[in-house]
Structures are given as C-alpha cells and as structure tokens.
Amino acid sequence: MVKENNHYRQVLKITDESFDPQQLFAYNLYISYSRDRVRFTVLDTERNKFIALEDYIVSHIFTPLQGAQVFKEAFSDHPYVFSPDWRKICVAVNNHNFTLIPETLFEKDAAADYLRLNCDYDPDHEKIFTYKHTGIEAINIFSVDKYLTQIWERQLPQKEIYYLHLTSPLIASLLHYGERTADKRLYAYVQNKSLCLLVMHEGRMEFCNLFQCTTPEDFLYFFVLVMQEQKLNPDQDRVTIWGDLTHDAALFTLLRNYIRNVQFGTRPAGVGYSYKLEDIFQHHYLDLYGIHFCA
Numbered sequence: 441m442v443k444e445n446n447h448y449r450q451v452l453k454i455t456d457e458s459f460d461p462q463q464l465f466a467y468n469l470y471i472s473y474s475r476d477r478v479r480f481t482v483l484d485t486e487r488n489k490f491i492a493l494e495d496y497i498v499s500h501i502f503t504p505l506q507g508a509q510v511f512k513e514a515f516s517d518h519p520y521v522f523s524p525d526w527r528k529i530c531v532a533v534n535n536h537n538f539t540l541i542p543e544t545l546f547e548k549d550a551a552a553d554y555l556r557l558n559c560d561y562d563p564d565h566e567k568i569f570t571y572k573h574t575g576i577e578a579i580n581i582f583s584v585d586k587y588l589t590q591i592w593e594r595q596l597p598q599k600e601i602y603y604l605h606l607t608s609p610l611i612a613s614l615l616h617y618g619e620r621t622a623d624k625r626l627y628a629y630v631q632n633k634s635l636c637l638l639v640m641h642e643g644r645m646e647f648c649n650l651f652q653c654t655t656p657e658d659f660l661y662f663f664v665l666v667m668q669e670q671k672l673n674p675d676q677d678r679v680t681i682w683g684d685l686t687h688d689a690a691l692f693t694l695l696r697n698y699i700r701n702v703q704f705g706t707r708p709a710g711v712g713y714s715y716k717l718e719d720i721f722q723h724h725y726l727d728l729y730g731i732h733f734c735a
Contacts, residue, residue: 609730
C-alpha cells in the first residue's frame, strides 16, 4: 500500500474481486497526475471494464521536483503501480503548459515554438509531448516535468510510458459522447483549484482552456467570462460539469444562482465498470475514464 504521510493521503480505494495482480499483462494502468491530486484506475482490456480505482490527495508540494520525489517515495511500496507487467501505462498530467494546433499547421520540429506562444516552456526541466486528436483534426502540444518522466524511466527503463495532457481525455470523452447540436454547449471539469472549460458546436471544439482558481467566486468569474466571449446565454444554454464536486458544494450552489441550466455529466458509455464503482458519483473521475478513449 501507499505510505501515508504529510504529503499523501488516500481518500478512495476500490478493487473488484476479479482483479488479479498476476494478470497485469491484460490490464491498462491509467494515471491522472497533478500537484494536488494523484489517482489511477485499472482497465481489464479483455473485458473492456474498469476494475480498480485509487485516489490520493496531495499536499505541501511546492516544486515539480518535490512532487516527483514524493510520488516515487509514496508509490515505491505499492504492490503493482511500478510493475513492468502492465499491458499499457498512460499518464495524464494536469498543468497549464499546453496548446492546441490545427493538424494542417502542425510541424513537429516547431512544437516548442508553438508551446512558447501559450506558456513559459523550460527545456531544461520540461519535456515536450504531442497527442493527435483525429476527431477534431488538432494536435495537443504539452510539456511534462522531466523530474516526473525520469522517475518512470528509472523505475521502468524498458517500458514505454504514454503521456497525455489532462485536456486530451476530456476532449476525447466529449467526442465519444457524440453529442451534436446546432447550439453551442459549454462543458467544464473541476479539480480542486483547476477549471477546464470547453465549448463544442456541431461536433467541433471551438474553445478549450485551463484556469487557476482559489475561491468559488473565481470559478464563477471564468464561467461567466467564457460564456460572454462565446455568446452563450446563462438563462438558456446548458452547462455540463464533471469533476470533484457534489450537489451541495458551494461552487455548484453559486453556479446555479447565475446559470439556469447547469447539470452534472455522466460516465462515458462503451466501457464497463465494476459494480463497486456504482456508488461513485457519475460525474467523478472523467480525467481517468477519458484516458481510455485516447489509449
């Protein structure tokens, strides 16, 4: 199990009876990593079914190096996270270092230049990755702290680790839902102090960005700002939310005072879920489930 200390605290652990640590070659490991939250889920690829999920709150992390070191320390004694036997390992990172480029304009050698237009890219401490979104003909360019990638390289030197930016599982999930409407739709993902807002219109993505927030009022400000910029009407247009919220959360209550038609999203269809996951709110863990539609 993970060592609990003043940095890591487990808040959820679910394991289906069918999970077999001797069968990792048939399972995919999907990890969502951020400075204040680490969670992972296990997909049984033969049955196309999620069969395990663990969630950890992270605190008192002030630098990327410290975050990577604590991650290694916390999970070094986990019975299978760092196992080389997984069929596939995918890590989605939640940071603000990303940009989306139309596929027709993308040149691989210019990836760093594209990224610098949107954020402060530090080649000495970050590594660039890309992911192609075929459904919207766009390339997600993002960076990952080298401290984190080096942990995996040292733990599993012979294993390829697939990296994604948080926005890619969210985009892939929205495309998988396949909702096509003549009206614009605003979708949101909330995780602690992070807010991702996406606008879809007739199956196309027209807006995607991440915002750093501290208070419920901060979140509300960005909701209202994006709705105004995208010419969405808070009295008429629907807003769908996923993430770490409950119906009685202060943020959800505040949003309903300003946005008439706000609702929680559901889990993606087209994949199975252990019965033990049924007690979890359906709008939770889209950052994990959505990795499946990128992998």
